[in-house]
Amino acid sequence: MTSFRSFSRLALAALMLSAGTVRAAADDDSPAVMVDDFSYLDTSGEPSDQTAVHQRRLEAFIAALRRDVAADARLRLVSPACGASCPAADAPPAARLHMAADAGAGVVITGGVQKLSTLVQWARASAIEVASNRVLFDKIFTFRGDSDEAWERAEMFVSRQVRDALATPQPIRLALLPFELDDTSAGAALGETETDRKELQAATDAVRQLLEQSGRYRLVDAAAAVTPGQPLRDCEACEANIARGLGAQQSLLGIVRRIGRTEYIIGFRVRQADTGAPVAVGDSGLRLGANYSWGRGAVRLVRERLLDNGGSER
Template identity: 50%
Template structure:
């Protein structure tokens, strides 16, 4: 008998927040689950339909049992019956010894994929199906129990120059350094796993002086499909002194959720990126 082996190939992995009751105690999350489909493309001569139907039925019963047994979740008949998430999937037999299982979890309210993964498992017997179910159930529950990344619109950092330098004397180099600052901040936030950076384009990309628009960046971010907005400013105090600041707003309400200020720093223009990345990392990533 071949030893069962599961090989995980992640397509992408999104996650969701755990719901809480008004009193603050954790409430069970409603999870709806459709029966997985089954397809046999192995071209084996023997008809194994009955065996596959039995194993698939046992697989689904065990998956529902495992999720329902965890006090954090409750099984719901459908998304229309109060389910916060829906689990769908399918299994395909590709050869005598190889089967694929595609599993997805959907956030019903946000209409977003929480999890979309492809698994490969060897064998087509009761033992291999049971081991596959154990692995899949753990993956599904892990997806349901992890905080979701926030969709964040990070607008281009702006320069506030209070020096006596003539206007436009270093506009090209300033623009280049500001581009590096914005790219660095977007990268560190994306890599943290806490944020999903929303693409900014069109008129939003041409907007200037967002720092003086009294929170208009929040409504722009909402139109882009973001949950939150971030604007940042580099304030040049002298040719070798600068400060950095940023502000995060709720895209729907415009409320300020976080802000940070570096205080006076010494360094040439090329050090802006390093300072901004450190400030944002300490304020938005490490502090959480």
């Protein structure tokens, strides 16, 4: 008897075959998704022939999945335009993958359902990146019952899981404000030195690189919008006003508080541009080191307290 796992491996391996030259998906922020036909396998051993009923339920399952993808604002459903000339469902996998590429799909959702017994069925859903043949999602679901209602419940659950896995959050437009020095040391009366300004810029640049690499933010350079000699750290509304004026959704201001010549604290705060409400704050605690270490400390703090905490550290 054919096992579901071997059946699924065959389906997945088929989609993972190289498709040769593949056209890239259309330029769009939301993933272009094609929902391919699913297969069905009945290994329950039941004496009655339920082929027609299962085919109807499978078609309803796929149709509902396509509707869900089309209705999901995070995704973009695409369909083959080849019509009657489209490769058949049992055509070689490379042909089906080419069909997806020609439709402009960046991702193909495929899979199958297997009936194990009267009450137990398995569904496997896979999502394959067309250009690279990379598996983005692959999961086996178990659902009980073989009724229209059971299939509908299964589709809702599978659909939500697959769509959540494929949906890529849009980067937050973030106005990165230059790091500021709050000097409370005994030598504060001497003012900022050229070396201080150099290291503050280095800290800002290091954090900018970290945020860009994270993919979570789309940075808006706010340096030109800041008035020299007018620090923002004591003007909470100013940060939001600058960010809002630049079309950003949030602002990030970093502050180096110098306690002594080799003692400092690094902090940052992220605010919502439309309301000025704090989104995230971070404080390194007392650190030891010369000003050339500010950049390393800033990167570590932002990584640990902002990026690793989902951008909501409070």
